[in-house]
Amino acid sequence: MKFYIETVGCQMNVLDSELASAELISAGWERAESRKDATLVVFNTCSVREHAEEKIYSALGRLKHWKAQKPGSLIAVMGCMAQKDQSRIFKRAPNVDVVCGPGQIDQLTTLVARAAATGEPQIATSVDRFVHKNDPKAVRESFRLYDPKRLKETRPRAFQAMVRIMFGCNKFCSYCIVPSVRGPEQSRPPKDILNEIGILADQGVVEIVLLGQTVNSYRYVEGDKTTRLSDLLAEIDKIPGIRRVRFVSSYPTDMTDDLLQAVRDLPSSTPYLHVPAQHGADSMLERMRRRYAVGQYKEMVDRIYETVPEAAITSDFIVGFCGETEEEFQQTVDLVRYARFKNSFIFKYSERPGNEAARTMADDVPEDVKKRRNNELLAVQNEISLAQSETFVGKTVEILVEGPSKKETKSLSDALIEESDAPSDKETDLTSVDQLLASSRASVFGERGDRAQMTGRTKCDRIVVFDGSRSLAGEFRKIKITSATPFTLCGKLVED
Ligand code: SAH
Numbered sequence: 001m002k003f004y005i006e007t008v009g010c011q012m013n014v015l016d017s018e019l020a021s022a023e024l025i026s027a028g029w030e031r032a033e034s035r036k037d038a039t040l041v042v043f044n045t046c047s048v049r050e051h052a053e054e055k056i057y058s059a060l061g062r063l064k065h066w067k068a069q070k071p072g073s074l075i076a077v078m079g080c081m082a083q084k085d086q087s088r089i090f091k092r093a094p095n096v097d098v099v100c101g102p103g104q105i106d107q108l109t110t111l112v113a114r115a116a117a118t119g120e121p122q123i124a125t126s127v128d129r130f131v132h133k134n135d136p137k138a139v140r141e142s143f144r145l146y147d148p149k150r151l152k153e154t155r156p157r158a159f160q161a162m163v164r165i166m167f168g169c170n171k172f173c174s175y176c177i178v179p180s181v182r183g184p185e186q187s188r189p190p191k192d193i194l195n196e197i198g199i200l201a202d203q204g205v206v207e208i209v210l211l212g213q214t215v216n217s218y219r220y221v222e223g224d225k226t227t228r229l230s231d232l233l234a235e236i237d238k239i240p241g242i243r244r245v246r247f248v249s250s251y252p253t254d255m256t257d258d259l260l261q262a263v264r265d266l267p268s269s270t271p272y273l274h275v276p277a278q279h280g281a282d283s284m285l286e287r288m289r290r291r292y293a294v295g296q297y298k299e300m301v302d303r304i305y306e307t308v309p310e311a312a313i314t315s316d317f318i319v320g321f322c323g324e325t326e327e328e329f330q331q332t333v334d335l336v337r338y339a340r341f342k343n344s345f346i347f348k349y350s351e352r353p354g355n356e357a358a359r360t361m362a363d364d365v366p367e368d369v370k371k372r373r374n375n376e377l378l379a380v381q382n383e384i385s386l387a388q389s390e391t392f393v394g395k396t397v398e399i400l401v402e403g404p405s406k407k408e409t410k411s412l413s414d415a416l417i418e419e420s421d422a423p424s425d426k427e428t429d430l431t432s433v434d435q436l437l438a439s440s441r442a443s444v445f446g447e448r449g450d451r452a453q454m455t456g457r458t459k460c461d462r463i464v465v466f467d468g469s470r471s472l473a474g475e476f477r478k479i480k481i482t483s484a485t486p487f488t489l490c491g492k493l494v495e496d
């Protein structure tokens with residue numbers, strides 16, 4: 001009984017794949033090294049753009065052969081597309097046995113067992129939050145899953161861990177599918193989060209990434225006490241062993257002064273801030289139902305650099321959203337130049353069924369125009385990223401060494417952002433967390449023995465490549481930077 005999970009989408013999905021693996025392993029399943037060796041293939045899916053879904057459906061189609069040759073083999077679809085398409089998945093991909101929504105990961109093993117026993121398709125998803133407005137069932141996700149003891153064996157790197165602090169989203173940006181597939185916004189109780197991080201620290205975790213769709217909107221009210229993200233960061237800072245804390249993604253209007261001061265003052269909080277702007281024109285932000293004007297976003301950028309001068313700000317942008325004119329697009333270019341983002345993830349608008357934009361606005365920017373705008377914005381951003389990277393040449397930075405570089409393995413963080421990081425035609429390559437795990441554990445050394453091209457990250461999340469011993473993975477080291485490209489710094493280990 002071996003399983004193999006393929007993951008697309010955001011960090012939420014990467015974490016969910018870890019949780020699903022933990023569930024399967026605790027039910028007696030073993031991890032397979034490849035799809036070929038597996039009896040159960042799980043696709044953890046994303047619905048944020050159509051392209052992401054098409055990739056999954058075509059991968060499902062291609063598995064027909066695999067399934068025909070392997071009696072007793074099973075295919076499960078979990079994640080956001082499972083919630084969005086529900087039983088329609090069985091119609092479009094008849095070889096699928098299990099459909100499991102992102103709020104039902106704790107039922108995955110039961111569904112798989114039932115499908116195996118009965119040969120009948122099994123499904124568990126959440127109720128529609130719009131239909132069941134006041135139904136507690138609309139508030140989903142199982143907190144039970146967050147048992148970090150089980151997570152240890154499913155984390156690609158023992159010293160890094162993602163911790164979800166919020167579920168769902170209530171912002172309802174007009175273009176977005178996330179609020180309908182991930183459900184209502186909920187903040188996790190601080191004591192659960194702190195308890196989990198405490199156990200992770202005992203396991204040797206030094207770097208924590210806090211996850212939420214609008215992570216800086218975190219707010220937990222208990223009696224007359226309200227805990228905000230800044231309070232949580234202060235509490236996490238007291239946990240011995242935790243050296244770095246990052247949080248993604250932030251919503252611009254919740255980037256409050258108390259949060260920026262926490263980032264500035266707390267030794268463990270890192271100055272990497274992912275605050276998607278989405279667009280640089282007020283008219284478009286209005287149609288996108290973002291709750292700020294460009295002036296407010298710029299004011300926030302000024303405030304970030306004032307409070308945290310070393311901050312690395314990153315953003316997401318959508319080009320070619322409904323009705324976008326050339327002038328409006330140029331305002332996005334202006335904003336990129338103004339904010340001097342470390343980097344931006346740029347997406348061509350993709351209409352998603354059922355949301356406000358799909359219902360009320362025309363997806364009227366031609367594909368070739370979307371593509372050109374995408375490339376133009378990317379070129380501007382690359383120029384800025386390179387200029388920023390170059391300012392590090394000659395300087396010494398502290399990094400957390402992650403492991404052998406991409407040449408030899410695939411970095412976890414790259415896998416995390418694979419979908420959005422790459423220029424957007426290359427979106428959504430399937431990422432196998434299993435492959436990541438296998439390669440990060442690989443102990444077969446090449447002819448250079450213990451030496452390898454190693455990679456690590458600065459506290460601003462800049463990737464640094466250097467030559468060193470594989471045994472440095474998980475350690476903090478100083479590197480003198482000798483050269484730079486837009487997204488990578490190269491340097492030499494500074495021996496103490
Ligand atoms: N919660 C995060 C983003 C989640 S989705 C946040 O608000 O920051 C990641 C990114 O995908 C978004 O920031 C947006 O830039 C992009 N995106 C969302 N819906 C999209 C759509 N319909 N078409 C193209 N890009 C989209």
Ligand code: SF4
Pocket residue numbers: 169170171172173176177178179213214251
């Ligand atoms: Fe989507 Fe907007 Fe929520 Fe982000 S804040 S998940 S873009 S609705």
Ligand code: F3S
Pocket residue numbers: 008009010011012013045046047048079080177178181182
């Ligand atoms: Fe993430 Fe995609 Fe779902 S971006 S929340 S996996 S729709």
